[in-house]
Amino acid sequence: MKQNIGSKKELLGDYGLVLGIEIHLHVKTQMKMFCGCSNTDLFDAEPNTRVCPVCLGMPGALPVPNKEAVEKTQLLGLALSCEINKHSYFDRKHYFYPDLPKGFQISQYKEPLCKGGIVRLQSGNGILLERIHLEEDTAKSFHEGEETFLDFNKSGVPLIEMVTKPMIYSVGDALEFGREIQEIVRHLGVGDANMEKGQFRVEPNISLRSPLEEKEQKIPEYKVEVKNINSFKFMEKAILSEIKRQKEILDAGKIPIQENRGYDEAKGKTVPQRSKEEAHDYRYFPEPDIPPMKFTSSYIEDLKKELPKLPGEIKKRLISKYDLGQHEADVLYNEELIELFEETGNLIQDYKKVANLLVNRPEHRDKTPEELLSYIAKEKSRIDDSEALQPIIDTVIEENKRIADQVRDGKEEAIEFLIGQVMKKTRGKAAPKTVRELLSEKLTA
Amino acid sequence: MSTISKSTVEHVAVLCSLTLSEKEKERLESMLSETVDFIGVLEELDTNSVPETYQVIGTTNVFQKSDRVSVSLDRKEALSNAAKIKNGKFVTGAVFDR
Incomplete structure (x- = not known):
């Protein structure tokens, strides 16, 4: 997908962009x-x-x-070539906030379910993952004036956290990475991944580095x-x-402070959020209420067998097997039109034609293969060839001289009658657009 | 000499969102030190050959019984301990991200 994001130079000047993404x-x-x-x-339940x-x-x-949440996390891990930890457990992560009344979140720290992993982008760039772990979501808070309201429906929803290494260097790659993960998550049935419902939250860690740091492959000291x-x-x-904000700070010879910022839709920019606590402030320790988890090699092998073909592979197959373009493959995959x-x-042994029709004419997507076949057959018998149509047009003009003269004199509506006559003679098989072109060529030239 | 310094007390207070007076800080400094020192008695044991653990019963892979969605609490009951309720939600003082 081509994104119009302005030229790199215009956006960044001499700085290099470094992004890590947390999902x-x-x-x-x-x-x-x-x-x-x-x-x-x-989402629809009463608070x-x-x-x-x-x-x-x-x-x-x-x-x-x-268990279902654990398995789905591991399945996602396998799809992203992670190593599945044979020994894993939950930790308590402590912080004080009303959306978490017990004072800690049950999360994973030292032994996450999945380690490593990689996502290949269309550019060929491989984005490495640090880890994928499982935790619980917190309650939803609504801030209104002097009060905060809490709804705990979302509290305890299984939440997967995935972190990349800081090795994404363009906005386009960041967007592609996010979309790719979303597509895989949906394809595996791991989640619905609706961003507006908060089911899929993407948090980029952004920093800029100088040409020297870029040359030395250094990661900047700060990130936002x-x-x-x-x-x-x-x-x-x-x-x-x-x-833009960080570039201005760096241009002034300062270093942006490491912090969390929130995106403000109305202002169209980021605004500061709470300052990030150091990891040791979370006072992680193993959750003593939950025994550890152990997974055997045969369990992991069985899970691997459940792994379906991934979207990327399916699209690749469509492209090579049927000679389709990337866009056609994207549409056929995303709109679930592959079977049709x-x-x-x-049935008709013309894959290009079917792909074209389904991609460009959404109104045909609800049809059964048989219906689509008969539609295409009808289209095929259409006379759209000027050489075949020419003699018929000549006959119609000959038989309707008076009307033809009216068209010649500039009475454009009269042409409709002549088109009608051609259609009649071809039993509706002539392509009306071509007939109109040929007639007006002949009569108004 | 106390094991817990005043700055540790202040740090823990921040993490717990507690506001302490100078007097309370002093009192907690000695109380917390006393508690930690008491637990410190364990340091006398030689634990070099004992592996760390957070679980002593040896069970693994304890999961929810599948396909058994339980009935949630009635909302009235769920909110029954709340100091303040509005439109079916718990109400607390305004919290802004620190």
């Missing part, structure tokens, strides 16, 4: 991460109606992990994490505005 996504499961509360259609002592963080409640991004459009805008495309293609 949080909701795992689609029957139940929440550590309790039996339902995790379906949460605080999907809660229990565990996800409300009440003292004495016992969290029990959700941008949160509150709920679409890829805003992600692009947030990164661009952040680049292949079945109809098999």
Whole structure:
């Protein structure tokens, strides 16, 4: 996908962009991460109606992990070529905030479910992942004047966190990375990944480096994490505005402070959020209420067998097998038209034609292969060839001299009658557009 | 000499969102030191050959019983301990990101 993001030079000057991306996504499961509360259609539920002592963080409640969430996290890990940890456990991450009343979030620190991993972009650039771990989401807070309101429906929803190494060097690659992950997550059924519903949250860590640092492959000393991004459009805008802000600070000979900023849609720029706590302030330690998890090689092998073909592979197959372009493959894949495309293609043995039709004429996408076949057959019998049409047109002009003269005199509407006559003679098979062209060529030239 | 310094007390207070008076800080400094020193008795044991653990019962892979979505609390019950409620939500004082 070509993004119009301005020239690199214009945007960055002599600086080099360094991006790391953190993604949080909701795992689609029957139940929440550590309790039996339902995790379906949460978005539509009335506030605080999907809660229990565990996800409300009440003292004495016992969290029990959700296997479905663990497996889906590992499946995503396998799709991204991660190493699946055979020994993994949960940690407590402490911080004080009303959306987390028990005072800590159950997360993973030392032994995440998945380590490493890689995402290949179309440019050939490979983006390495640090890790993928599983944790619980917190409650939703609404700030209004002097009060903060809390809804705990979202508290305890299984949340996957994925972190890349700081090795994304362009806005285009950052957007492609985000879209690619979203596509894979949906394809695997790991999550719905709806950004507006907060099910897929992308947080870029942005910094700029000098030509010298770039040459020496140094990572800048500071980074700014941008949160509150709920679409890829805003992600692009947030990164661009952040680049501009940091460039101004660096140009003035200063270094931007390391902080979290939020993207403000109305202002179209980032604004400061709470300053980042040092990792040791979280006082991580193993969650004593949850026994560790152990996974055997055969369990991991079995999970690998469940892994379906990935979107990238499917598109590659479409392109090489049927000689399609990237755009056609993207549309056929994303609109779930592959089955219709292949079945109809098999029937008429003209894959290019079927692809063209489905890509350019969305109105045909609801048809069955048979319906599409008969539509194409009808189109085929259409007489669209001027040599074949010429004699018929000549006859019609000969038989309707008076009307033809009217057209010659500039009465344009009269041409409709002649087109009608040609259609009649060809039993509706002539292509009206071509007939009109040929007639007006003949009569108005 | 106290094990816990005043600055540690202040740091922990920030993490817990507590506002302490000078007097309270002094008191906590000695109380926390006393507590930590008490636990410090364990240092006398030679634990070089004992592996670290956070779990002593040896169970692994304890997961929820699948396909058994439990009934959530009735909202009235869920909110019954709240100091303040509005439109079905818990209410706290304004918190802005620190």
